[in-house]
Amino acid sequence: MENDYKREYLKLLAERYPTAQGAAAEIINLDAIMRLPKGTEHFMSDLHGEYEAFCHIMNNCSGVIREKVEQLYGERMTEKERDEFATFVYYPKAIIAEEKKKRGDLSDWYIVQLHRLIEVCRTVASKYTRSKVRKSLPKDFAYVIDELINMDRADFNKEGYYHEIFSAIVELNRADSFIVALTDAIKRLAVDELHIVGDVFDRGENPDKILDLLVTHHCADIQWGNHDISWIGAHMGSLGCIANVLDISLKYGNLDLLEDGYGISLRKLSSYARAAMDDDRRFYPVVSSAAETDADVARMRKAVFFLMLKAEGQIIARHPEYGMDDRILLKNIDHQRGTVLLGGQQVKLNRCDFVTVDPADPLRFTEAEEEVAEGLRRSFMHSEKLLRHIAFMFEHGSAYKISNDNLIYHGCIPLNPDGSYLEFLGHKGKDLMDYADETVRAAYKAFLKGGEDTAALDFVWYLWCGRCSPLFGREKITTFERLYVDDARYHKETRNPYYQYYNDKAFCERILHDFGIDGKYSHIVNGHVPVKKKDGESPIKAEGKLIVIDGGFCKAYHAKTGIAGYTLIYNSHGLRLCAHEPFDSIEKAIENRSDIHSEVTVFETRQNRLRVSDTDTGKELAEEIEGLKSLLQYYESCAAAGIAPAVGR
Secondary structure: OHHHHHHHHHHHHHHHHOOHHHHHHHHHHHHHOOOOOOOEEEOOOOOOOOOOOOHHHHHHHHHHHHHHHHHHHHHOOOOOHHHHHHHHHHHHHHHHHHHHHHOOOHHHHHHHHHHHHHHHHHHHOOOHHHHHHHHHHHHHHHHHHHHHHHOOOOOHHHHHHHHHHHHHEEEOOOHHHHHHHHHHHHHHHHHHHHOOOOOOOOOOOOOOHHHHHHHHHHOOEEEEOOOHHHHEEEEEOOOOHHHHHHHHHHOOOOOOHHHHHHOOOOOOHHHHHHHHOOOOOOHHOOOOOOOOOHHHHHHHHHHHHHHHHHHHHHHHHOOOOOHHHHHHHHHEEOOOEEEEEEEOOOEEOOOOOOOOOOOOOOOOOHHHHHHHHHHHHHHHHOOOOHHHHHHHHOEEOOOEEEEEOOEOOOOOEOOOOOOOOOOOHHHHHHHHHHHHHHHHHHHHHHEEEEEEEEHHHHHHHHHOOOOOOOEEEEEEEEHHHHHHOOOHHOOOOOOOOHHOOOHHHHHHHHHHHHOOOOOOOOEEEEEEOOOOOOHHHOEHHHHOOOEOOOOOOOOHHHHHHHHEEEEEEEOOOOEEEEEEEOOOOOOHHHHHOOOEEEEEEEEEEEOOOOHHHHOOHHHHHHHHHHHHHHHHHHHHHHHHHHHOOOOOO
16 A cells, blocks of 8 residues: 555656656755745734734734844934835835925935845845745736846946846836835745734724735734634624624724625614614713714614524523523523522622513514514625635634644633643544534535534534633623623633643643644744733743733723733744734824834744754655655666656656
């Protein structure tokens, strides 16, 4: 069997390299690639719709671009000039527009900027093969940029040639588009891979714009967060997920995202809520919506909240194995006494105004609710833009990812109080993560075929908020308690024991080992729980084996964490963590030539610079080299024997 596989493998290789010379040339090429420096990986987490901050960090590559500017021009430009130039790299179109207003003729300015940009592009391209760089360049200008960044600076015979190229670009009115293409290439080459460690959605107003950028990124992946999974479930028609998505969107006043961003019609919901719900300040949005009055938004949110309690109750009732019967809250309400059963205790409600709930059949939708719910399901399931974004999240997303000895996931590995893996539905540890991934994909497969795998779709909702969900990591969501119970003791959301044990190095090494990762330089990269830097909490846990990169990217968390998010950079020199200060706006960044101020912590430096041979790609290339060597040996043995190869030609 093994010999059959080897013959088949050699046959496939021979189709690509039909001669000994071709096989030998590719071995030399791959061996050279293995010796190049490792590409830069960029980790971001818990973006929560904060598009402008995300966009800026993507433009400055968490400081990588500024670092190159400092290296090249630290002694040749003033600090103000470096600020100007860095902002130009980030936002070339805006800066060019400004310069056109200030200057009559931009010819000389263009020439200076083109020389500088070529220098930066040459620097960020230096760690890649010329072939890879060429493939990364915009097609319209690939040949010219390739020529310019590979020119020999010591060859004075070519100075006139290159000057003519720049002059021709300006004279033909191509400078603007060429500069934009060049800055795009710089940003693309500065970061080889982008990992989003969950939660693109909710709270911030523009997750759709973030996903538009990710869809066009050259190499991005996402590890699903619980907020992402809720939107995934909503798109597949889970009413429990739809109601949760709407509740959060209405709470943060994100009606434009729903209606304009994704084309979700709220007309029926708005009309129904205006007729059926009162003006209840408990449901007023945290951020006012420009499209509706706060009272109208509150009415819609209250109507959605009742829909959510019923939809969630129905899911839980279908699945006693979830162990969530205590969260069928509408069945636990005593309408006469105005109390709810929580944790075995009858707790006083601040209002008992469940006007659409029949105490005899509390989970049944009214006829009006059925009509609203069906309209919402159609909108979420047929949103063209949401369809594209969710497709991206399946094609490039997963419950977890292993990349270059780093285990990346959003939430947690659920544990029992004693530190052992918590078993759920017969799965625990890595097996539970794999089961979650497979079940979500089963629900999506049924959806794409026009059907519904109800059990799998219900499990998608469970991943949003279930006690044993690896994407959630808490005992329960207490939205109901925070709205209807004044006693703050019932508002607490207890974290899974994982969040105590993840400070322990031996525990983290056990998780890594169970996922097949061992070694001195292996890590867990985690999101989900904001690190409170202002209280002295460190994102670096377990002596550096685990890094939490949720530092409160979303504005709603800035006061709690004291910063505006962490990003992680893993390059050929090692790992560094960037703690970012709050970002005002792209408009002010351009106007003031300002950057996000970031505190950089280099917490792991490699003694020897990492090369491609040290990466997952390097392992694949090493296998290919071994195969090519076997093919070359076969060709040579055939030549020595004077016979024609049975493969190749």
